[in-house]
Amino acid sequence: HILFTIEQGVATLTLNRPEQLNSFNAQMHKEVREALKQVRQNPEVRCLLITGSGRGFCAGQDLGDRNVAPGAAAPDLGESIEKNYNPLIRALRDLPMPVICAVNGVAAGAGANIALACDITLAAKSASFIQAFCKIGLVPDSGGTWTLPRAVGMARAKALALLGDRLSAEQAEQWGMIWRCVDDAALQDEALKLARQLATQPTYGLALIKRALNASASNSFDAQLDLERDLQRLAGRSEDYREGVAAFMAKRTPEFKGR
Ligand code: LHQ
Incomplete structure (x- = not known):
């Protein structure tokens, strides 16, 4: 469920379940974990670039995996956070190299907060960010309650998290939530250029x-x-x-x- 390449010092990890807007299931988590392990272990890798295939960046958790039958016991979501999302966010944050995120389309739920956990985030003009958690009765995770208020201030963070409104990439740039918003057609080239340049640095x-x-x-x-x-x-x-x-x-x- 991912594409992974290493070239000119840049590891590119592309979330690749476009029909589900690259939402995470267990298999994708596993593949991402393995890719990040390779990034850590390969001394040739000096920058990580994360992006998505198709029209979305990442719609967070695959909710198809999460549909609880009436009468069934409540699932332990804390376990999934502990096993999958928290290690992923920590891995990105602790990776001893810059992590670039190229948000190619909608980033919702954990997808939005993964983008916020990266070091430099670019987004296509048509991309957007949605703290979708509130709409299904959940709490922002993947570090969002920490990164979001620090990125945009508490007033905006609370409204985004409580309303679950869609924030355009342009507004995200104006608010300082991301580094830069670029034309859709230029996003992948710009991100790769930035990643390759960073990979030549100390x-x-x-x-x-x-x-x-x-x-x-x-x-x-x-x-x-x-x-x-x-x-x-x-x-x-x-x-x-x-x-x-x-x-x-x-x-x-x-x-x-x-x-
Ligand atoms: C999806 C999804 C999706 C499955 C689109 N799952 N199929 C952590 C731990 C444990 C449990 C729970 O959660 C978490 C963290 C989280 O991330 S919780 C938040 C989960 N994500 C969401 O609530 C976002 C759900 N998605 C949406 O609200 C919309 O899809 C957005 C606003 C992202 C995009 O809307 P549209 O552009 O209108 O696209 P769409 O809704 O038509 O989606 C396209 C397809 O992708 C569609 O499938 P279909 O077969 O009808 O073409 C969707 O069902 C599928 N998809 N997100 N998370």
Whole structure:
């Protein structure tokens, strides 16, 4: 249920159940988990790009899997979160490289929050974001109750989560929820260009930047200053830092190895 390629330092993971708007079933979760494991283990991969095939990005959980017969016992949704969604979101957040998301169409439920969990999110003009959970009696998951208020502020986060309204990609860009909204026809090229460019950069340093910014949301100012010191210490020992300074001094283009 996914397509997965590694090329020029970029791993591209395409959610591929277009008839169900790339909603997640157990098999897709399994394939995504395996792909992310490969991304972590392959030193050649220096950027991850996530997108969807067909007209949607991802409609969250496959609700066909979730239809409970009358009288049947209530399912334990917490188990599915624990086993599938939380590890996925943590994996994206902790991946020591930039994660780009190219939202090619509607992103609903967990699909919307997966897009928010990535580091740089681009969206096609025709794409949209829907916190659909409230419409079926559920709570936003996949980190949405954490990422959304931080991205757009509490007033907008609450209204989006309580109303489940469709937010256009253009509005999402204006609100700072995503990095950029681009023409539909340009999305995949733009995203790949960005991913390939990032894959030539000091990956280890970029991973530290991501760590610092992720930590900032829950750190005090003082704790963050300490963290910056610690991470800069690590960054200063990297080969790429040496190369970056040497190239600058020699007025040449640096050749980063990602470590
Ligand atoms: C779908 C789905 C879908 C199956 C479209 N499932 N088929 C975590 C843990 C455990 C349990 C529960 O949940 C979670 C996290 C979650 O993600 S909960 C939220 C689940 N997602 C939703 O509630 C969104 C449901 N989908 C929609 O509201 C609409 O499909 C949107 C607004 C995304 C798109 O609307 P349209 O563009 O009008 O497309 P459509 O509704 O006609 O969908 C196209 C096809 O895709 C259709 O199938 P069909 O056979 O009629 O062509 C849909 O049934 C199917 N599909 N989402 N989540």
